[in-house]
Amino acid sequence: MPRLAKMPPIQEDVHACTMCGYCVPVCPAYQEAGWEGASPRGRVFALRQYEMRGPLDLLLRRDVKPGEEFGRNSWECTGCGACTEVCPVDIPFDALWDDVKAWMVASGYERPQLAPYLGNVRQTHNLYGEPAEKRGAWIPPEAVQSEHPEVLYWVGCAASYKRQQIARAVVKILNAAKVPYQILGPEEWCTGAPLARMGYQEVTKEELMPHNVQAVEETGAKVLVTACAECYRAFARDYRQWGGNPPYSVFHISHYVEKLIREKRIAFTKPLPQKVAFHDACHMSRVAKVYDPPRQALKFIRDLKVLEISPHHEDALCSGAGGGFPAVFPEQAVSVGQRRLDAAEDTGAPTVVTTCPHAELHFEDVASKRNMPLSIVDLAEMLANAL
Numbered sequence: 001m002p003r004l005a006k007m008p009p010i011q012e013d014v015h016a017c018t019m020c021g022y023c024v025p026v027c028p029a030y031q032e033a034g035w036e037g038a039s040p041r042g043r044v045f046a047l048r049q050y051e052m053r054g055p056l057d058l059l060l061r062r063d064v065k066p067g068e069e070f071g072r073n074s075w076e077c078t079g080c081g082a083c084t085e086v087c088p089v090d091i092p093f094d095a096l097w098d099d100v101k102a103w104m105v106a107s108g109y110e111r112p113q114l115a116p117y118l119g120n121v122r123q124t125h126n127l128y129g130e131p132a133e134k135r136g137a138w139i140p141p142e143a144v145q146s147e148h149p150e151v152l153y154w155v156g157c158a159a160s161y162k163r164q165q166i167a168r169a170v171v172k173i174l175n176a177a178k179v180p181y182q183i184l185g186p187e188e189w190c191t192g193a194p195l196a197r198m199g200y201q202e203v204t205k206e207e208l209m210p211h212n213v214q215a216v217e218e219t220g221a222k223v224l225v226t227a228c229a230e231c232y233r234a235f236a237r238d239y240r241q242w243g244g245n246p247p248y249s250v251f252h253i254s255h256y257v258e259k260l261i262r263e264k265r266i267a268f269t270k271p272l273p274q275k276v277a278f279h280d281a282c283h284m285s286r287v288a289k290v291y292d293p294p295r296q297a298l299k300f301i302r303d304l305k306v307l308e309i310s311p312h313h314e315d316a317l318c319s320g321a322g323g324g325f326p327a328v329f330p331e332q333a334v335s336v337g338q339r340r341l342d343a344a345e346d347t348g349a350p351t352v353v354t355t356c357p358h359a360e361l362h363f364e365d366v367a368s369k370r371n372m373p374l375s376i377v378d379l380a381e382m383l384a385n386a387l
């Protein structure tokens with residue numbers, strides 16, 4: 001049996017729990033599994049028992065400590081932030097679940113399905129194991145970069161390799177506004193946000209964060225712009241909480257477009273007379289508390305009708321894409337995604353727009369597996385189409 005590593009300092013938080021159960025029905029993993037062990041309260045209850053085990057338990061050889069079952073339950077979590085949102089005693093689950101997963105990895109309960117992502121990032125600096133030197137291969141000839149950039153465009157692994165249309169859309173927007181910008185290419189490493197939700201936060205903090213914060217700083221840009229909700233969360237929230245202190249402003253493209261419009265540097269003149277359903281990406285909305293900028297950015301597009309998927313804002317359901325959930329629990333992840341897409345279909349819009357390339361990849365997979373006639377489009381693409 002693996003040797004249990006030292007429990008992270010979460011005792012105060014787990015003892016604060018009142019067992020009210022508000023976090024149970026909102027958890028997408030619980031909604032799928034249907035049993036308490038997969039819910040935040042169930043895991044907190046187990047953690048409390050482990051924390052309180054005493055000499056009598058040892059004497060009687062009671063097995064009151066985490067094993068494979070708790071290890072498995074620890075990854076029944078997409079990192080969606082719904083439990084943090086509803087918890088009346090404000091348990092900071094966003095950090096706590098990262099700590100618990102890291103503890104389980106250190107104790108020998110790593111999920112084998114997730115280890116390749118860690119290996120890929122270490123070897124190639126991207127989640128997918130694609131060649132590091134090809135990270136900038138998508139950059140089109142019209143992307144004229146500046147030696148003295150106002151903006152560093154942070155692309156992210158997904159838009160660099162899997163959804164390059166997003167990256168090209170951002171370049172189109174920055175070109176239209178005549179913003180001097182730079183793109184790091186191979187010097188941009190995975191932010192490590194997905195790895196931190198998989199149980200590898202130490203790698204993110206110690207290897208990826210210092211490199212990335214410095215690589216951006218060295219460009220001299222005072223503003224980082226990204227079109228990825230997870231990368232936004234990393235720079236705007238996680239890195240700051242972990243002491244990385246990026247010495248520049250961090251904008252999601254939707255924020256940044258609002259600034260460009262205010263400064264009269266860009267206008268979206270092409271009407272797009274269509275309906276779209278907007279999905280709140282968890283890492284940007286509930287976790288980083290950014291709800292309005294993407295909605296505001298879509299309002300800049302003439303004739304576009306933006307519909308809300310029910311529920312939305314802080315109550316929005318997760319896509320199921322985060323925390324390595326699709327790799328460890330593929331069927332449950334598809335069901336979580338399908339529930340969200342079912343609700344999107346109920347709006348009557350043929351297109352879902354969101355701000356997270358990881359959610360978009362997952363939604364596309366779900367739509368194709370479940371034969372759903374929806375197209376999934378990134379907000380940056382919508383904006384670029386309206387230029």
Ligand code: SF4
Pocket residue numbers: 026027028029030039040076077078079080081082083084093097
């Ligand atoms: S972060 Fe989301 S998926 Fe994870 S335990 Fe909380 S509600 Fe469940």
Ligand code: SF4
Pocket residue numbers: 016017018019020021022023024040041044086087088089090091
């Ligand atoms: S919402 Fe908070 S206090 Fe209530 S059961 Fe969940 S963790 Fe405990």
